[in-house]
Amino acid sequence: MGFEGAMPEISLSINGAQVTGTVEGRTLLVEFIRETMKLTGTHTGCDTSQCGACTVHLDGKAVKSCTMLAVQADGAEVTTIEGLAPEGEMNPMQQAFNDHHGLQCGFCTPGMVMRAMALVAENPDPTEAEVRHGLEGNICRCTGYQNIVAAVLDGAKALRG
Amino acid sequence: MEEFTYTRPATADDATGAHSAAEDAMYMAGGQTLIPVLKQGLAMPTDVVDLNRVDDLAGIQVTGDAVTIGAMTRHAVVAASAEVKGAIPALTVLAGGIGDAQVRNRGTMGGSLANNDPSADYPSAVLGLGATVTTNQREIPADEFFDGMFATNLEDGELIKSVTYPIPEKAGYAKFPNPASRYALVGVFVAKTAGGVRVAVTGAGQDGVFRPAEVEAALSADFSAAALDGVTVPADDLMTDMHAAADYRAHLIVVMAKRAVNQANGQG
Numbered sequence A: 001m002g003f004e005g006a007m008p009e010i011s012l013s014i015n016g017a018q019v020t021g022t023v024e025g026r027t028l029l030v031e032f033i034r035e036t037m038k039l040t041g042t043h044t045g046c047d048t049s050q051c052g053a054c055t056v057h058l059d060g061k062a063v064k065s066c067t068m069l070a071v072q073a074d075g076a077e078v079t080t081i082e083g084l085a086p087e088g089e090m091n092p093m094q095q096a097f098n099d100h101h102g103l104q105c106g107f108c109t110p111g112m113v114m115r116a117m118a119l120v121a122e123n124p125d126p127t128e129a130e131v132r133h134g135l136e137g138n139i140c141r142c143t144g145y146q147n148i149v150a151a152v153l154d155g156a157k158a159l160r161g
Numbered sequence B: 001m002e003e004f005t006y007t008r009p010a011t012a013d014d015a016t017g018a019h020s021a022a023e024d025a026m027y028m029a030g031g032q033t034l035i036p037v038l039k040q041g042l043a044m045p046t047d048v049v050d051l052n053r054v055d056d057l058a059g060i061q062v063t064g065d066a067v068t069i070g071a072m073t074r075h076a077v078v079a080a081s082a083e084v085k086g087a088i089p090a091l092t093v094l095a096g097g098i099g100d101a102q103v104r105n106r107g108t109m110g111g112s113l114a115n116n117d118p119s120a121d122y123p124s125a126v127l128g129l130g131a132t133v134t135t136n137q138r139e140i141p142a143d144e145f146f147d148g149m150f151a152t153n154l155e156d157g158e159l160i161k162s163v164t165y166p167i168p169e170k171a172g173y174a175k176f177p178n179p180a181s182r183y184a185l186v187g188v189f190v191a192k193t194a195g196g197v198r199v200a201v202t203g204a205g206q207d208g209v210f211r212p213a214e215v216e217a218a219l220s221a222d223f224s225a226a227a228l229d230g231v232t233v234p235a236d237d238l239m240t241d242m243h244a245a246a247d248y249r250a251h252l253i254v255v256m257a258k259r260a261v262n263q264a265n266g267q268g
């Protein structure tokens, strides 16, 4: 049946490193990432499953880590914004957000970049409409999205090489 | 979120067993509704029985006359399924328009039906196609499954295992999404089936998904968008909330029905 006790022990890969931890059943994946693993690039925005600031990849797919239990990631591969490029460097999507100033306050940016990376993995050459549809789960309260969409289109181009 | 005991069964039998052994259990499917509900303290189960590792609940089977989809099949999987698209393209349109990409990667058909949100998309496909819901106990016809807002005829602990959708001659789904949540402000599923025309409306009814008699009658006579010119739907039993008034929803039902019929007829 799996876990008998109140405190399940989980083992998962985060950004390529195998980690083990004890959680409560109710511990959210975002809490485990931020508070136990101290990976604070993943942001909790609304905490009501709307805004997408907490988006990470679970086995390659974008999910809202505030709307998943940590124990459900047991055995999975999780990638956070910190896993996209080595410390001090930026991957092409991050660079595109920088080049196009696809942000103002920056709070939504990690989730935007993670969602954009998953979108481009599924659809390497998206149209502007596909980018806008693909980002529906990520809310930005500053930019009006223009520069974010431009950044994703350019980041996709850079990733196609 | 309050504490609960978490279990992770591997089979449907273990899941129903764990549910009945617990004091006050809830199943968790994609968690896209349940986790927000738990965070707000709107439900405080003693036990959460996670269905995510029950592999006999996921998957898609298409036969000559029906599409059967396992309860744990995620919206993104249905949306991307070439088999479903080949048999009932309106279902892939519907699944691909639920919420957003992240929600579709977790949310499941069974969870959506058990929840029966009055603005959810799947209930309209189940009612519109006259599908059958298979649980661990019985088979429930669509016309008997839904029981008003956020309510179904599922018994406590009854587990949805799959849904079987008869393949229609043609079908279409159109929704006017709430611009903020993407839920249906009004969504209309139309189907021309061997047994006649069926239409189901979500997002509008005070008692959840329903079949609008006026629209069904007009489309039974002539399955075309033009047949709906001048047809009106009474606003009496429709919802009024901060997003839209009942008469606006009544108007949208006919507009969305026309779009759904055009889609079914391959006209956009």
Ligand SMILES: Cc1cc2nc3c(=O)[nH]c(=O)nc-3n(C[C@H](O)[C@H](O)[C@H](O)COP(=O)(O)OP(=O)(O)OC[C@H]3O[C@@H](n4cnc5c(N)ncnc54)[C@H](O)[C@@H]3O)c2cc1C
Binding pocket: A048, A049, A050, B026, B027, B028, B029, B030, B031, B032, B033, B034, B035, B051, B071, B072, B097, B098, B099, B100, B103, B106, B107, B108, B109, B110, B111, B112, B114, B115, B117, B119, B120, B121, B122, B158, B159, B160, B161, B181, B182, B183, B184
């Ligand atoms: C931002 C956002 C936008 C959304 N937009 C839409 C939208 O546009 N359209 C739409 O239709 N939905 C929308 N949803 C809801 C989404 O589709 C959910 O996935 C769905 O309502 C619930 O499915 P779930 O698998 O997540 O179930 P859960 O949240 O895990 O469970 C929901 C309920 O169903 C019960 N349950 C789950 N599985 C079973 C089963 N097999 N048998 C019996 N009971 C079961 C649970 O106990 C619980 O009570 C949205 C959600 C979010 C967060």
